[in-house]
Amino acid sequence: MIEKKSRSRSGSYQLVAPDRDVVFECPVCGYLFRDNKDFESYHKKAACTLCVDTYYYINADRWEKGWRPDRSEVIKKWISTM
Numbered sequence: 001m002i003e004k005k006s007r008s009r010s011g012s013y014q015l016v017a018p019d020r021d022v023v024f025e026c027p028v029c030g031y032l033f034r035d036n037k038d039f040e041s042y043h044k045k046a047a048c049t050l051c052v053d054t055y056y057y058i059n060a061d062r063w064e065k066g067w068r069p070d071r072s073e074v075i076k077k078w079i080s081t082m
């Protein structure tokens with residue numbers, strides 16, 4: 001049985017969204033951060049731990065100058081290692 005007292009439906013919903021500045025995905029590979037280590041890694045090197053481990057150390061000079069691996073190459077590599 002449907003009651004006709006459902007006027008509270010006109011109440012508005014509040015969408016709780018995180019700050020725009022909060023990043024939840026790696027800007028290099030595009031994957032969501034998996035844990036706190038990824039957040040820490042992002043704040044230090046602007047990429048998740050996997051990208052830093054795989055690309056940062058062997059390209060540190062270029063990386064510091066703004067170079068990043070091509071995302072499609074990164075994704076191919078991740079898929080091939082899964």
Ligand SMILES: [Zn+2]
Nearest residue numbers: 026029048051
């Ligand atoms: Zn990544």
